[in-house]
Amino acid sequence: MLERPASHDDLVDHLVRSTPLQRGEAVRVVLDVLAYFDETxxxxxxxxxxxxxxxxxxxxxxxxxxxxxxxxxxxxxxxxxxxxxxxxxxx
Known part of the structure; x- marks a missing residue:
């Protein structure tokens, strides 16, 4: 499973509650979005x-x-x- 900073747990929890995503999928989405916005x-x-x-x-x-x-x-x-x-x- 992908590592994620603890500070994003509530965002992952929110995605799991508000979408059909499973926890692992929600973690990947959060990490993908963070990587997108980290792009120089x-x-x-x-x-x-x-x-x-x-x-x-x-x-x-x-x-x-x-x-x-x-x-x-x-x-x-x-x-x-x-x-x-x-x-x-x-x-």
């Missing part, structure tokens, strides 16, 4: 670039889409220029 801006930009490239989008459209998505992250980063986005992806 750079990791998010790289991941979205890979996903959108594999969907067949061109870089110009990808940069616009990523720039539009960033302000809606849980902790929105400062606005990034297209150059900054490219540097995150390609170094």
């Amino acid at each position: 801006v750079e990791d998010f930009v790289r991941r979205r670039h890979r996903e959108l490239r594999s969907a067949g989008l061109a870089n110009a459209e990808i940069y616009d889409r990523i720039a539009a998505e960033l302000p809606h992250r849980a902790v929105a980063p400062p606005e990034l220029s297209l150059r900054q986005l490219r540097r995150m992806i390609y170094g």
Whole structure:
């Protein structure tokens, strides 16, 4: 079974009570959500670039889409220029 911090037990308990999830499934959901929100801006930009490239989008459209998505992250980063986005992806 996956380890989880004790501080998330009441969230896991809430999910078990309020959804059809079993305890182990609820633990995995909580850990997945926490990992999602722990993603750095750079990791998010790289991941979205890979996903959108594999969907067949061109870089110009990808940069616009990523720039539009960033302000809606849980902790929105400062606005990034297209150059900054490219540097995150390609170094």
